[in-house]
Amino acid sequence: MSNLIEASGLTKAFGATRALDGVSFSIPEGRIVGLIGPNGAGKTTALKAILGLTRFEGSLTVLGQDPYRHRHQIMQDICFIADVAVLPRWIRVQQVIDFVAATHPRFRREACEQFLARTDLKRRSRVKELSKGMVTQLHLALVMAIDARLLVLDEPTLGLDILMRKQFYETLLNEYFDGQRTILVTTHQVEEVEHILTDLMFIDRGRIVLDASMEDLAERYVQLAVRPERVDEARRHNPISVRQGLGRVHMLFADAPREELEKLGDVGVPSVADLFVALMQGARS
Amino acid sequence: MNRFAWLVRREFWENRSIWVAPAIVVAVLLLGAVTGNIFMGDVVVNSDGSSLTEEQKAALKEQLGKVESIDDLDTLGQKLDETGQLKGVKKLSPGEALGLVPVEKQAKLVTVVYTGIAAVMFLVLGTIGFFYALDALYADRRDRSVLFWKSLPLSDTETVLAKFTVGAVAIPLVAAAAAVAGQLVVAVGMSLKLAFTGGSAAILWAPAVLAGVAGSTALITVASVFWYAPMVAYLLLASAWAPKSPFLWAVLPPLAVVMLEKIAFGTAHLGHFLSFRSFGVLKALARDDSNVPGIVIDDDNFRGQASATLSDHMSGVIDLMLSPSMLLGLVAAVALLAAAVWVRRYRDETI
Numbered sequence: 001m002s003n004l005i006e007a008s009g010l011t012k013a014f015g016a017t018r019a020l021d022g023v024s025f026s027i028p029e030g031r032i033v034g035l036i037g038p039n040g041a042g043k044t045t046a047l048k049a050i051l052g053l054t055r056f057e058g059s060l061t062v063l064g065q066d067p068y069r070h071r072h073q074i075m076q077d078i079c080f081i082a083d084v085a086v087l088p089r090w091i092r093v094q095q096v097i098d099f100v101a102a103t104h105p106r107f108r109r110e111a112c113e114q115f116l117a118r119t120d121l122k123r124r125s126r127v128k129e130l131s132k133g134m135v136t137q138l139h140l141a142l143v144m145a146i147d148a149r150l151l152v153l154d155e156p157t158l159g160l161d162i163l164m165r166k167q168f169y170e171t172l173l174n175e176y177f178d179g180q181r182t183i184l185v186t187t188h189q190v191e192e193v194e195h196i197l198t199d200l201m202f203i204d205r206g207r208i209v210l211d212a213s214m215e216d217l218a219e220r221y222v223q224l225a226v227r228p229e230r231v232d233e234a235r236r237h238n239p240i241s242v243r244q245g246l247g248r249v250h251m252l253f254a255d256a257p258r259e260e261l262e263k264l265g266d267v268g269v270p271s272v273a274d275l276f277v278a279l280m281q282g283a284r285s
Numbered sequence: 286m287n288r289f290a291w292l293v294r295r296e297f298w299e300n301r302s303i304w305v306a307p308a309i310v311v312a313v314l315l316l317g318a319v320t321g322n323i324f325m326g327d328v329v330v331n332s333d334g335s336s337l338t339e340e341q342k343a344a345l346k347e348q349l350g351k352v353e354s355i356d357d358l359d360t361l362g363q364k365l366d367e368t369g370q371l372k373g374v375k376k377l378s379p380g381e382a383l384g385l386v387p388v389e390k391q392a393k394l395v396t397v398v399y400t401g402i403a404a405v406m407f408l409v410l411g412t413i414g415f416f417y418a419l420d421a422l423y424a425d426r427r428d429r430s431v432l433f434w435k436s437l438p439l440s441d442t443e444t445v446l447a448k449f450t451v452g453a454v455a456i457p458l459v460a461a462a463a464a465v466a467g468q469l470v471v472a473v474g475m476s477l478k479l480a481f482t483g484g485s486a487a488i489l490w491a492p493a494v495l496a497g498v499a500g501s502t503a504l505i506t507v508a509s510v511f512w513y514a515p516m517v518a519y520l521l522l523a524s525a526w527a528p529k530s531p532f533l534w535a536v537l538p539p540l541a542v543v544m545l546e547k548i549a550f551g552t553a554h555l556g557h558f559l560s561f562r563s564f565g566v567l568k569a570l571a572r573d574d575s576n577v578p579g580i581v582i583d584d585d586n587f588r589g590q591a592s593a594t595l596s597d598h599m600s601g602v603i604d605l606m607l608s609p610s611m612l613l614g615l616v617a618a619v620a621l622l623a624a625a626v627w628v629r630r631y632r633d634e635t636i
Contacts, residue, residue, distance in 0.1 A: 053435065054633050071630075075438040088430035090299050102291040103437055139433075 009058035019045040021206035037203035080152035089128035112145035153185040194272040226265035241278035292447035307463030318474025380484020403464035410460035418520035441630040452517040461506040518621035525628040569605040
């Protein structure tokens with residue numbers, strides 16, 4: 001499958017600080033990629049570059065085009081939700097549907113209506129009268145009705161309660177993702193997205209710390225829960241992180257011999273959150 | 286409906302004051318027409334039909350000052366006869382008063398009323414247009430909804446042009462429509478009033494008068510569109526550029542240069558230029574020094590302007606439209622618009 005996004009040596013500096021420092025990655029079609037990183041890591045800058053909203057150095061193609069120069073063309077095939085607050089507050093539900101229907105060639109009104117029928121949204125309501133959750137539902141209804149090749153989500157569930165967040169990702173996975181579309185999502189709440197992702201990218205201080213598919217991760221990284229008396233033995237395999245638990249020590253290994261570790265204790269697949277913490281600490285020390 | 290029409294429509298959704306404000310003015314005029322008293326009052330003249338002298342007016346004012354309630358007004362006529370200075374005056378109903386005025390002066394009086402209504406509408410919508418353009422490319426950046434608009438496949442050129450079209454063309458057209466609506470309401474209201482007070486309303490509907498007013502309203506509309514195009518483009522640029530407070534970004538820099546010029550050279554060329562660009566159409570209408578036709582319809586007013594006819598005022602506007610300034614302004618408008626599109630497109634938005 002062809003690559004939807006190709007970045008090489010992508011750099012963006014704000015004065016002395018480099019928000020992106022020679023980043024290279026590629027995202028093939030049909031993937032759900034999580035771009036995870038602490039605040040100020042360069043996530044948003046990377047998304048802005050992909051969406052053609054900011055100038056950059058290095059090379060970047062999105063759908064085969066330079067996004068900065070051909071923003072207008074690529075936006076036919078891209079949708080994005082920056083966060084829940086960006087729908088204009090004055091607009092009515094009906095107005096925003098009519099407007100998107102009239103201006104977006106790939107908008108399917110029936111799909112939008114179908115989705116809205118399951119919500120309590122009233123057509124006459126203005127966005128400012130809606131709760132955050134309802135605004136997200138509306139935005140999601142609009143985006144899901146657009147037949148785009150790339151959907152970019154920047155902290156899409158910020159400020160939502162846990163029920164809404166879960167519902168958001170479930171809807172996205174079950175009703176939007178069809179195996180051909182590509183979704184790029186950034187979030188702080190790693191736990192919520194890890195089950196829907198096919199690929200993971202960790203970014204810190206403008207650099208990619210990890211870029212792997214979820215299958216690769218399960219193969220490469222091992223979590224070991226080991227009794228305290230066998231900790232020294234386990235340490236010989238160079239854990240990338242060690243964490244004291246209840247009666248057990250939790251260790252994370254990269255590219256370690258699985259059979260050896262299995263003799264020492266319980267072996268499992270690390271959670272994305274644990275991996276994230278381990279790799280971030282490793283990258284910074 | 287094509288995309289551009291939808292972009293324009295969106296502006297009317299967002300900026301309801303564009304049609305609400307003139308609707309309110311028309312509603313106020315309508316209220317006046319229904320209650321019947323605001324357009325024409327009784328007129329006090331000397332028994333022979335001549336206007337009162339300044340002394341007589343002063344005495345009348347003093348007398349009116351003593352009137353404490355509406356009921357007292359009914360007895361005003363008798364009171365007037367009781368005061369020595371005002372002996373020999375009489376009160377005329379609007380119908381009677383109008384009947385005393387020669388037809389050509391009647392036409393003039395009515396024209397002043399009609400153009401006055403148009404002037405009010407253009408003033409109201411001019412103010413709305415000023416703030417509309419200042420806010421047009423700033424409001425969505427302030428509430429970050431710009432990111433939603435930019436997520437749609439709309440070019441920034443389309444967006445800016447749609448906003449320019451609303452500010453420079455649609456708003457003057459709304460003003461013209463509101464002017465016609467207001468003129469109709471007042472014409473009907475005054476006709477009823479005249480009918481009830483024994484006068485003839487024929488002059489209100491005289492084809493020559495209506496044609497003159499329609500022509501001048503159309504001319505003012507077209508002149509506004511072309512004359513204020515660079516102003517709208519400039520305000521849009523400030524709106525696209527300003528990190529915050531587009532009003533200050535639009536107003537302070539030229540103001541600072543005006544003051545610098547004053548301090549450095551003691552001249553006011555830029556100030557004159559800015560005032561010309563801001564009020565050019567009004568100045569042309571007023572033929573510079575003379576008063577802009579107002580809504581005041583007392584006898585003095587129309588005497589004061591007896592020398593200038595409607596076509597005199599309009600010839601000023603036509604001169605303005607044919608002047609090099611007009612053409613230079615349009616060139617400036619294109620440059621400013623291009624700059625506004627560029628800033629809108631390449632300004633680094635914060636996500």
